[in-house]
Amino acid sequence: MTALAGLIRKEVYHILRDRRTLVVIVALPVLQVILFGYAIRTDVDRVRIAVVDPSPDTMTLALRARLDAAGVFEIVKVSPTMDAIEPLFRRGEAQGAIVFEPDFAEHAGRGVPASLLIVADATEPNTGSIVQAYASAVVQAFEQEQAAHARAVRITPAVRMRFNPTRRSSNLFVPGLMAFVLTIVSSLMTAISLTREKETGTLEALLVSPLRPWQIIAGKVAPYVVVGFASVVGVIVEARLVFGVPLRGSATLLLAEGVLFILVSLSLGILISARTSSQRVAMLGALVGTMLPTMLLSGFIFPIESMPAPLRAVSAVVPARWFVLVARSVMLKGTGLAYLWPATLILLVMAVALLVASTRAFHERLEA
Amino acid sequence: MRRILFLARAEVLHVVRDRATLAQVLIVPILQLLVLSNAATFQIRDTPTYVVDLDLSTASRRLIERFASSGHFRIAGRSASANLADEALLAGDVTMALTIPHDFEAMLVGTGAAPLQLSVNAEKGSAAGIVQSYAASIVSAYAAELTAVRGGAPRIDLRMRSWYNPSLNYTHYMVPGILVALVTLIGTLLTAQNIAREKELGTLEQLNVTPITRGQFIAAKLLPFWTLGLIDLAIGLLVGVVVFGVPVRGSLLLLFGAAAIYLVVALAIGLWISTIVETQQQAMFVTFFVMNVYLLMSGLFTPIDSMAPWVQTVSLVNPVRHFVTISRAVLVKGAGVRDIAQPLATLVVFAVVTLTLAVRQYSKRTA
Numbered sequence: 051m052t053a054l055a056g057l058i059r060k061e062v063y064h065i066l067r068d069r070r071t072l073v074v075i076v077a078l079p080v081l082q083v084i085l086f087g088y089a090i091r092t093d094v095d096r097v098r099i100a101v102v103d104p105s106p107d108t109m110t111l112a113l114r115a116r117l118d119a120a121g122v123f124e125i126v127k128v129s130p131t132m133d134a135i136e137p138l139f140r141r142g143e144a145q146g147a148i149v150f151e152p153d154f155a156e157h158a159g160r161g162v163p164a165s166l167l168i169v170a171d172a173t174e175p176n177t178g179s180i181v182q183a184y185a186s187a188v189v190q191a192f193e194q195e196q197a198a199h200a201r202a203v204r205i206t207p208a209v210r211m212r213f214n215p216t217r218r219s220s221n222l223f224v225p226g227l228m229a230f231v232l233t234i235v236s237s238l239m240t241a242i243s244l245t246r247e248k249e250t251g252t253l254e255a256l257l258v259s260p261l262r263p264w265q266i267i268a269g270k271v272a273p274y275v276v277v278g279f280a281s282v283v284g285v286i287v288e289a290r291l292v293f294g295v296p297l298r299g300s301a302t303l304l305l306a307e308g309v310l311f312i313l314v315s316l317s318l319g320i321l322i323s324a325r326t327s328s329q330r331v332a333m334l335g336a337l338v339g340t341m342l343p344t345m346l347l348s349g350f351i352f353p354i355e356s357m358p359a360p361l362r363a364v365s366a367v368v369p370a371r372w373f374v375l376v377a378r379s380v381m382l383k384g385t386g387l388a389y390l391w392p393a394t395l396i397l398l399v400m401a402v403a404l405l406v407a408s409t410r411a412f413h414e415r416l417e418a
Numbered sequence: 419m420r421r422i423l424f425l426a427r428a429e430v431l432h433v434v435r436d437r438a439t440l441a442q443v444l445i446v447p448i449l450q451l452l453v454l455s456n457a458a459t460f461q462i463r464d465t466p467t468y469v470v471d472l473d474l475s476t477a478s479r480r481l482i483e484r485f486a487s488s489g490h491f492r493i494a495g496r497s498a499s500a501n502l503a504d505e506a507l508l509a510g511d512v513t514m515a516l517t518i519p520h521d522f523e524a525m526l527v528g529t530g531a532a533p534l535q536l537s538v539n540a541e542k543g544s545a546a547g548i549v550q551s552y553a554a555s556i557v558s559a560y561a562a563e564l565t566a567v568r569g570g571a572p573r574i575d576l577r578m579r580s581w582y583n584p585s586l587n588y589t590h591y592m593v594p595g596i597l598v599a600l601v602t603l604i605g606t607l608l609t610a611q612n613i614a615r616e617k618e619l620g621t622l623e624q625l626n627v628t629p630i631t632r633g634q635f636i637a638a639k640l641l642p643f644w645t646l647g648l649i650d651l652a653i654g655l656l657v658g659v660v661v662f663g664v665p666v667r668g669s670l671l672l673l674f675g676a677a678a679i680y681l682v683v684a685l686a687i688g689l690w691i692s693t694i695v696e697t698q699q700q701a702m703f704v705t706f707f708v709m710n711v712y713l714l715m716s717g718l719f720t721p722i723d724s725m726a727p728w729v730q731t732v733s734l735v736n737p738v739r740h741f742v743t744i745s746r747a748v749l750v751k752g753a754g755v756r757d758i759a760q761p762l763a764t765l766v767v768f769a770v771v772t773l774t775l776a777v778r779q780y781s782k783r784t785a
Contacts, residue, residue: 088726089715089733092460092544096723139581140747140757145723163575172580173750174591174721176460176548182578183551190558193574207534207557209550212507214540219724222542341706346457351719353542356461356588361453379510382541389509 053261057269061243065273072277075239079231079281080288086227087293090351091219094180100127100138102149109155109164113192117148120188139171146170146181158196213382221296224289225377226350228282229370232308233315233344235281239274240319248323263412267405271316278312279305289381298384304377307390310397311373317404318369324411344370372396421630425638429612433642443608447600447650451657454596458719461588465549466494468503468512475523484560485516490552503537513539514549526564582667582750590665593658594745595718600654601677602684602712602738605647607705609688613639614701617692632781640685647681648674667752673745676758679765680741686772687737693779712738737768 065072099117103110117123126144127134138144149167151157158164168185172178194204214221247253256266282305289295297304346352347361348370354362365371372393379385387394434440467485471478485491494512495502503515517535525532536553540546583590616622625635651674658664691708695701713719715729716738722730733739740761747753755762 085711085729086714089729090720091724091726092720093724094544094547094721137757140751140753141760142743142747158574165575165577167577167579169579169581171751172583172586173746175580175583175586175588176462176544177721177723178580178583178586179548179551180544182580183547183554186555186576186578187551189574189576204531204561206531207536207554209554210535210537212537212539214546219542219544341710346454352458352460353545356459356463358456361457378541383508385508 053259054265054269057256057261057265058272061269061273064243065277075235075277076280076284079228079235080284082231082234083224083227083285083288084292086230087220087224087289090223090227092176093219094177094184095122096124097122097146097181097184098124098126098144099146099148099181099185100129100135100144101125102129102132102135102147103154104130104150104152105154107153107155109158109196110150113148113150113189116188116192117185120184122184123188135169142171144171145177146185148185220293221382222378223351224293224295225381226348226374228285228289228308228377229311229348229373230344230350231285232278232281232312232373233370234341236274236278236312236315237319237322237341239277240270240316240323243270243274244320244323257412264405264409266412267317267320267409270320271313271405274316275309275312278316279309282308282312295381297381299380299386303386303390304380307373307376307380307394307397310394310401311369311376314369314397314401314404317401317408321404321408321411324408343368347371348374350374369397369400422634422638422641425630425635426641429638429642433646443604443646443650444653447604447654448657450600450603451593451596451654452661454599455589455592455658455662458592458596459588460545461586462490462545462548464490464492465514465552466512467491468495468497468506468515469493470498470500470503470515470517471496472498472520473518473522477523477526478518481518481557481560482516484556485553488552488556490549490556507537507539510539513546514553516553530568589662590750591746593662593664594749595742597651597654597658598680598716598738598742598745599713599718601647601651601681601741602709604650605643605681605684606688606691606709607702608646609640609643609685610691610695610701610705611698612643613689613692614695614698618697633777636689636777636780640682640689643685643688644678644681647684648677651677664749666749668748668754672755672758673748676741676744676748676762676765679762679769680737680744682769683737683765683772686769686776690772690776690779693776712736715739716742718742734764737765737772740764740768 101114101117103114114125114128118125127138129135132149135144135147135149139147147169149169151165151167154164154166166189168182168189170178170181170185244253247256261269286297286301286304286308290297343365344350347354347357347365347368349365350370354365354371357365375393376390376397379390433443469482469485471482482493486493491514495506497503500517503512503517506512507515515535515537517537519533519535522532522534534557536550538546538550580586613622616625630638655664655666659666687708688705691701691704695704715725715733716736717725717733718738722733722739725733743761744753744758744765747758751757
């Protein structure tokens, strides 16, 4: 046990001595969360639209005023013909267009339905759908007010937006970002710690020392779990203060799950560097093996339920997927272990399996 | 000129001979395109829905049928208990809960107006908005039908159209963006790695004492990768069209012209990275971080319009953003030179500036 304590002490000295790296490791997640928290969003709260109004009359003007007053629309151009729309769309200057037919009010007055066309730039399908939904909501409200005739049937849905009433996407992405930046930091830490030993040849010295492989792994991982814990706390505080992301569940649970996730990421990093011979391959493995899947298959940006079945199956072995789920549930829904035990169990199993596997990998190196 | 060609040929031989690099250049992009296009999607598939029908009438059943047959919703559970619906929402088994109150039909027949309750899991903000709008349009279509039965007529005939992507297929949006990511990866990563390797092996020193000038050396280094980038774009585009049916509405010549300019920027960034690092490992690390920030902030994955205003301003200096815009405009919207004049001009400026800076930095380091 004293040998293990000695190794841990050595690692702590390494970490403390290299101040610059320590600052980078603790500050990097906080910085990245700021940067990406403001960048990775999908809210649509300003929509640039063009209006095609061949014969302005009281009704079209009233509807245009309505659109303006709705707060989401910015009318970038009013034109009498359709021709002007296409270039605006191609240049991305307008995202939608409201097209009135000629003699709009007259038709509506005569009882012939006046036709109104909502065109959306659906290059990005979701933005297109949202633009259409916003515009049609304004038009329908306007119509109901105008019409109010006795025979109309009205079904009014009362909509409750659960867990994220303002529908701000930062509430979704910031908890996910936690998983992403923690993965980066963890793999960075193992890369620094293990490759340094390899470069200076001290790894061989460690291997022939009386330390057992599991002790080497424990000595390597333990101090970095503490550093990682500092990052987790930093990011949670930041999510709260900068982005106003709620923390509805238990903070203790979130921190504990955070430590568990860091343990998984660290041991994955160690396994990769222990398994690979050259540093180049190790780096490639760490990048391709952890960061890309974390970015794309964890559900951090893209919802897992949108992916085809094979990719969904692959995503089940990405540790970040489970931590993203846990972080979001605890922060937004306030769920406890009663709902989260499967994800927690999976993370636990992953941690144990990876630690055992990396201990084995060290064994083999010893024998080879 | 002949010297440049000789060196470039040596470079090409290196690439062709090294199986790993060749695979990296030819196979990895195709795999990336196939996986990424399927993974990177906000496509909203049929939303799992929980139905609480407290009315159990003809009207309520018809409405539920509308939801089930709309293609947007899948009835995942049904009971008469609001608590069960709530639990399903909390556990994440369903995304929406639809509650039809008692006397739904009676109210419709009596007063012509009836309430309805929709609870949407709004964790995924914008997706929740779309789910809600689908539900609202089903409900209002049903109401309009009932109105017609009672002899009323709507005053406004509202029609919707989705330009450029009427089937709302997400891959048509992602593939043109992912092509940009591929070209960037090849251009920047390979260049940085390649020059760093020459440094590691010490062959860079040897080249420095030959009569080749620095300009010639850089030209000979960049030329093969520039060509490779264009070839990769062609391969990727072919895969995109054949596998995903991505439209090509604009001029291919324009797209490749823009790519040629953009690649100069990507290569220059790679060259610059190679001057500040010592080993291939560092080159990969720095490249990866630069790319991470570049890609996540380019509008490739999440729309520029949704970013915070200051991020939108910062992203103007991100070359990836401009080429993503061009690629989507040309392929999906059929934009011409005049439509993309602004991002194209920006890329030309970037190309000149980054190449000049990188070459100067390179000369300083090796002098």
